[in-house]
Amino acid sequence: RKEVEQDPGPFNVPEGATVAFNCTYSNSASQSFFWYRQDCRKEPKLLMSVYSSGNEDGRFTAQLNRASQYISLLIRDSKLSDSATYLCVVESSGGSYIPTFGRGTSLIVHP
Amino acid sequence: EAEVAQSPRYKITEKSQAVAFWCDPISGHATLYWYRQILGQGPELLVQFQDESVVDDSQLPKDRFSAERLKGVDSTLKIQPAELGDSAMYLCASTYTPTGAYWEQYFGPGTRLTVT
Numbered sequence: 001r002k003e004v005e006q007d008p009g010p011f012n013v014p015e016g017a018t019v020a021f022n023c024t025y026s027n028s029a030s031q032s033f034f035w036y037r038q039d040c041r042k043e044p045k046l047l048m049s050v051y052s053s054g055n056e057d058g059r060f061t062a063q064l065n066r067a068s069q070y071i072s073l074l075i076r077d078s079k080l081s082d083s084a085t086y087l088c089v090v091e092s093s094g095g096s097y098i099p100t101f102g103r104g105t106s107l108i109v110h111p
Numbered sequence: 112e113a114e115v116a117q118s119p120r121y122k123i124t125e126k127s128q129a130v131a132f133w134c135d136p137i138s139g140h141a142t143l144y145w146y147r148q149i150l151g152q153g154p155e156l157l158v159q160f161q162d163e164s165v166v167d168d169s170q171l172p173k174d175r176f177s178a179e180r181l182k183g184v185d186s187t188l189k190i191q192p193a194e195l196g197d198s199a200m201y202l203c204a205s206t207y208t209p210t211g212a213y214w215e216q217y218f219g220p221g222t223r224l225t226v227t
Contacts (some may be wrong), residue, residue: 006153008151032209032213033216034213042220044154044202044216045218046215046216049215090180097154098159098166098167098169098214099144100156101146103152103153107175
């Protein structure tokens with residue numbers, strides 16, 4: 001089993017739709033969780049950290065479920081500019097700050 | 112805005128040749144990462160430095176790959192000899208020393224390697 005797993009998609013949604021991605025992780029000792037966004041042929045950039053209590057940033061909401069070992073990202077009112085790959089990142093060594101990336105989920109928002 | 116610098120941006124090399132990539136992190140960032148990203152996959156951590164020390168290199172193919180960060184600032188990743196399967200994007204990232212649960216990695220633009 002891979003340490004961090006994501007559905008690669010692609011998720012193909014119309015503008016204005018709500019879309020959710022999940023990411024599962026295997027190391028129960030993991031402490032830090034993030035979502036990064038990567039545009040085609042560009043470098044990844046931090047979208048948001050995932051707090052234990054969940055957090056929201058505009059149209060984006062991230063949740064952590066430690067019991068089931070997954071994190072989620074919800075995007076409301078999708079924009080064309082949201083089209084990208086969304087990478088889940090988990091700190092894999094329980095406090096040693098060694099990051100493990102998922103393979104990414106591709107989102108395509110169409111008019 | 113400070114950025115992570117990488118060079119070269121593109122590299123084409125023949126199988127069995129040596130190749131080297133350079134990364135200059137954001138000033139003050141003690142932690143530096145090298146990743147390999149194959150098209151359609153997420154970045155795979157090759158090596159992580161804290162200052163000049165290696166924190167993790169468990170995924171680095173040590174028979175052909177080497178990495179150094181001699182003065183704890185810029186870093187070089189080398190492949191010798193290159194193989195066809197090494198064709199990928201090589202990304203460098205840096206961050207302040209992580210403390211607490213939340214930190215941000217800043218990525219450079221990457222070096223796209225093609226081995227022929």
